[in-house]
Amino acid sequence: MTTVNIALPLPVLPQGWAAEKDFKPIGHLGQANDRNIEPVGHHFLAHARRKRHKRTFSEDDR
């Protein structure tokens, strides 16, 4: 997959911002919608392989 390039700059870190290991979880994603993906094309075949063999992206990369 191609990388998303974002030309707008990230904001400056506010004064006094602090978090353990510089990461602060705040909220959660809402619910997802279950939909049918089309079993067509080689990207789907890669998806099917990962799902059937319960592999992750990084395992698949290897």
Add this chain to the structure above:
Amino acid sequence: MGTEHDPSQRVAIGISFGNSYSSIGYTTSDGKAEVIANEDGDRQIPSILSYVEGEELHGGQAKVQLVRNAKNTVAYFRDFLGQEFKSIDPTPAHQSAHPLQHESTIAFKIRDTEEEKESEVTVSDITSRHLRRLRTSASNYLGKEVNAAVITVPTNFTDAQKDALNKAAKEAGIEVLQFINEPVAAVLAYDARPDAQLADKILVVADLGGTRSDVAIIASRGGIYTILASVHDYDVTGAKLDQVLVDYFAKEFMKKHKSAGDPREDVRGMAKLKLECEAVKKALSIGTSANFSVESLVGGIDYTATINRTRYDLLGNKLFAAFSRLVLHAVEKAQLDPLDVSEIILAGGNAHTPKVASTIGAAFPETTTLLAPSTSPTAINPSELSVRGAAIQASLIQEFDLEDIEQSTHPMVTVTPHLAHAVGVLCISGEESTGIFHAIIDAETPLPVRRTAIISTPREGGDVLIKLAEGLRHIKVTKPAPKPKAEKAEDDDEDSDEDYSEEEEELREKTWKVGKVLSEAAIRGVKKGGKVEVQISVGADLGVNAIYREVGGKGGVRGIIQGPKASQNGSA
């Protein structure tokens, strides 16, 4: 399954099987999809069989029999497969062999042997005969026996219809490796081009055929396709465009030959009109005028005339508008806006008609790419999109065991959670009211997913904030500011103001509203001009795994955001 072929012995092709036309295609050893011409030189082969003294005619040769031998000519039958007689619309077959109820299925009463008697041939048998002819043409062309295929079907083809088609194909010596949806085949045909870019986009596939028009809205995410909505219409069709021309030429004919009857009321006259008008319509797709010429249209009178495209565009006006309404309706059904649509793929024979393409294009903003022969030099022949997609898919799976294919296409594998909203970062400001959201993963992306973004930093670098949030797509409508008044008489000032605002078009833009904030992270000491790389993985459980680092820098920050379920458990 005892009859299953050894995958290594397969010769697989792609087949598109429409009510009006069918096509066969294969993929070359260097991965290019090619469409095969049959013995008559046709790549769009009419889905028609006709019997003359026991001889079976197929395709274009069968189609001309609609004039003299309509009773023994079977046409427009695909949608009858796997259906009960009471649930079909027999209208398309009015000028050919009529479908009848036959036990629990549908048959045609035709004289298909040398004997003087009619037999009832089921729609399954007709389909087998048609597929067998396609298989033979492909085998002759390839020089080896074709024994397997991927076949395209409309998205609303039921399991019963697929079962019936599967059986009919088997009868014809074709092992169906997979049925794939027509609009998805069209997308695959475009995405398989060597120069295709893999980008996330919302696509509209409008497949405008002879007896039906089907529109699908498809989310394409990293080469994986999800149909968000589809509509099917059996009124706004190519046959109706033919009818527009039939009516026009019939009236012109009667103006000229006042004593002759209406050719539409004569069975053969009508059949001739139809055939010729379809040819005229096709000619008007490339030429600015076309000739109509029929011998003995009615009452022994030959008739020739010409029509130019401008006239045709006017005659078909209402229908062209209906095509565009149909496409907009599908977008609405997917709860999207025309501004969300990156690309419209026009497929099916009617996509060749320039006015169909331009009318649909006019209903969308300029940011939407319209892929049709008359609007885009890089468009693929819309009549070939389905079969090309099928041929590509056939080459991808032809070496798999049938069981493997079945498992991969099972809902256990295909039903997948999709993100409800986009996930991205706030730029410029970390305040939700002033920050500008930029998506990294779009809504309707199937999970799990992993995406990477490279983001600019403030001019001087330094410490930056990475605020991850959901983004809600918003259509911002701006009413035009009233124009500065022209020099006018004082007393009709008010009226003219109102007139102005009515005339001006409002401005519609796609923007984002910041939804739920997910996390904050810091990357410190970014060098001047540096960039930050963000890698986000979202699991099927909606858990997020984020990795942030300065491009070319050391270390980095990692964070985990639990999915909603895990967090509920955690806090209980």
